[in-house]
Amino acid sequence: YPVAAMLRLPTRQSQGKANLHQGAIGVGLDLSSGVTLGGTWHNQKIERHPDTANAVAGLTVPDWEECLELAARCYDLTGLGYLGVDLVMDREFGPMMLELNARPGLNIQIAMDDGLLRRCRIIEDHLDSLGNTRRPAAERIAFSKKHFAVAGPVPVSDPAPAVTP
Numbered sequence: 496y497p498v499a500a501m502l503r504l505p506t507r508q509s510q511g512k513a514n515l516h517q518g519a520i521g522v523g524l525d526l527s528s529g530v531t532l533g534g535t536w537h538n539q540k541i542e543r544h545p546d547t548a549n550a551v552a553g554l555t556v557p558d559w560e561e562c563l564e565l566a567a568r569c570y571d572l573t574g575l576g577y578l579g580v581d582l583v584m585d586r587e588f589g590p591m592m593l594e595l596n597a598r599p600g601l602n603i604q605i606a607m608d609d610g611l612l613r614r615c616r617i618i619e620d621h622l623d624s625l626g627n628t629r630r631p632a633a634e635r636i637a638f639s640k641k642h643f644a645v646a647g648p649v650p651v652s653d654p655a656p657a658v659t660p
Contacts, residue, residue, distance in 0.1 A: 496618045497639040500524035501603045521606035527644035529559025535605040562590045567632040
């Protein structure tokens with residue numbers, strides 16, 4: 496069951512790398528649509544990219560359905576109860592799995608503006624009601640899209656100066 500999603504954006508400070516600990520931005524994603532929400536930079540909430548001042552909210556990740564399916568199928572591949580799936584977008588091949596993380600970072604909670612515990616409990620309650628039977632990836636994705644969608648359109652803020660840490 497996809498629990499949360501985050502897009503990582505490089506910055507000058509991260510030297511073009513999408514690593515949060517090196518200064519990249521984490522931007523939450525609406526699981527139902529692949530639309531970006533607010534961002535986090537150095538554990539601070541931001542609305543604009545610090546280098547370009549462009550809004551980080553309101554963008555749509557291309558091939559979002561493929562991204563969700565690929566991430567959900569990684570569970571089938573590993574059998575891990577909880578894992579992080581890093582995807583990259585290739586111009587020719589679309590979404591591709593870069594790596595799987597048995598202990599993914601928790602900064603996604605800041606980018607999503609929502610804790611993972613609440614979301615995991617929703618899934619656990621659902622699994623308990625099903626008798627913990629394994630469900631197909633498409634069914635898991637549909638459940639997550641329904642329960643973890645952001646209600647309403649994502650607002651894009653007026654131009655503002657970039658936030659500095």
